[in-house]
Amino acid sequence: MFNALVITKPESGYRCEMSAIDEAQLPSAGDVTVRVAWSTINYKDGLAITGKSPVVRSFPMVPGIDFAGTVTHSDNPRWKTGDRVLLNGYGVGETHWGGLAQMARVKGEWLVALPESLSEREAMAIGTAGYTAMLCVQALQRHWADAGVEPGTGEVLVTGANGGVGSVAISLLAGLGHTVVASTGRLQETEYLKSLGAASVIDRNELSAPGKPLQKERWIGVVDSVGSHTLANACASVRYGGAVAACGLAQGMDLPASVAPFILRGVTLYGIDSVMAPMPRRVAAWDALAKTLDRQQLAAITREIGLNDAVGAASEILAGQVRGRLVVNVNA
Structure with missing residues (x-):
């Protein structure tokens, strides 16, 4: 079992709340399982969590268009257990369960190898x-x-x-x-x-x-x-x-x-489309971020929250009350 934010749309209305999920419930349309360490809240996540815009296309849905973590199982030849990876976009958190959870299962071709000089937390501070x-x-x-x-x-x-x-x-x-x-x-x-x-x-x-x-x-x-x-x-x-x-x-x-x-x-x-950007352009962007982004400035623009705080943070980001970046410790 693992914890995740789950969006549902019952007759009583749109809801997003913390749920305990069995790993067997993870999407079958994926060949790599990742233990998520960190995620983040972006503007699109705010729209998905609050339902202010029809970002989510199917229910139930785990929101979160980003995550960083470690591969625990792979049927994809590109990845093996223990690899550090990150993901941005590809409809994750919209049409495919996303990163505001302690586990994720996704397609291996969506993943980027986490640059060696970046921690999972730093990667999601960037997001x-x-x-x-x-x-x-x-x-x-x-x-x-x-x-x-x-x-x-x-x-x-x-x-x-x-x-x-x-x-x-x-x-x-x-x-x-x-x-x-x-x-x-x-x-x-x-x-x-x-x-x-x-x-x-x-x-x-x-x-x-x-x-x-x-x-x-x-x-x-x-x-x-x-x-x-x-x-x-x-x-x-x-x-x-x-x-x-x-x-x-x-x-x-x-x-x-x-x-x-x-x-x-x-x-x-x-x-500029980040969701479906070609993989070579993604890798080039992350390599450049790892080499050039000032880490002290990154720390200065980052605020850490726990998974329980994500729903409230979604409303804050839509209201323009968030400065810089929100990084989510999904295990806190």
Whole structure:
């Protein structure tokens, strides 16, 4: 038996609660069993746990789009007992039982070998949010390399700066030598954001309202986890030949924008998908995170909770009350 959060949808309504589960109940559609050490709470987990959005596609469901742990049984030739592994995405926690549990059974081709220099806890302190931030940064780096843009030659905007993606993106970009401007709705966190490497902080209200199709050129690049008017305004103020990496929808799924920045300034909009990203790109992102992410800053943006605390934390993250990353000790 092991403990897990389980989402059900009885006639009385949507529920998520702790349950004891027999290992024999784990999904048969998997060839690797993992003893989970750590998981995390992302924005999508918040939606799944609270039912605020139809993230979960079948019931009952164990939420949690991330986990890190050790293989206990494998019918997949890639993995053996004792291997340290991590998982992000692939519909886990949505259509396949996820990581907010002490055990998981998944397809071996979904797993990434945990880099030797990372602990399971550090991997989940990074989680899908940090992994997505690295995918965004790497997309911008490839774009800048093609355009001959050097670090420090212009400002890079990070929206949703206090969230998991934003916090890690600031640290990564500043570590690469870029001048980072953080956009947030919590200006009281200015010193925190500057401690991660932000050169300056702006109020999200500067970007969140409807704006002109073309605005004053400012950013050489943008990491956006907000969407809607914020993304539209970010695109409208990118410098000629710059780029935006979009990965989130905290403000909304709509994009009330004009084609003007793309056809008059040659701006590129990169859509960043972490859920089904090809394995070589996943491995490259995790290798880069293990080598470059400042561990002290990672510790500073991380708060640890137990599995029992995950339901309450889900509401907090949707309300924008969580700074940085939440890591879940599933055995606490």
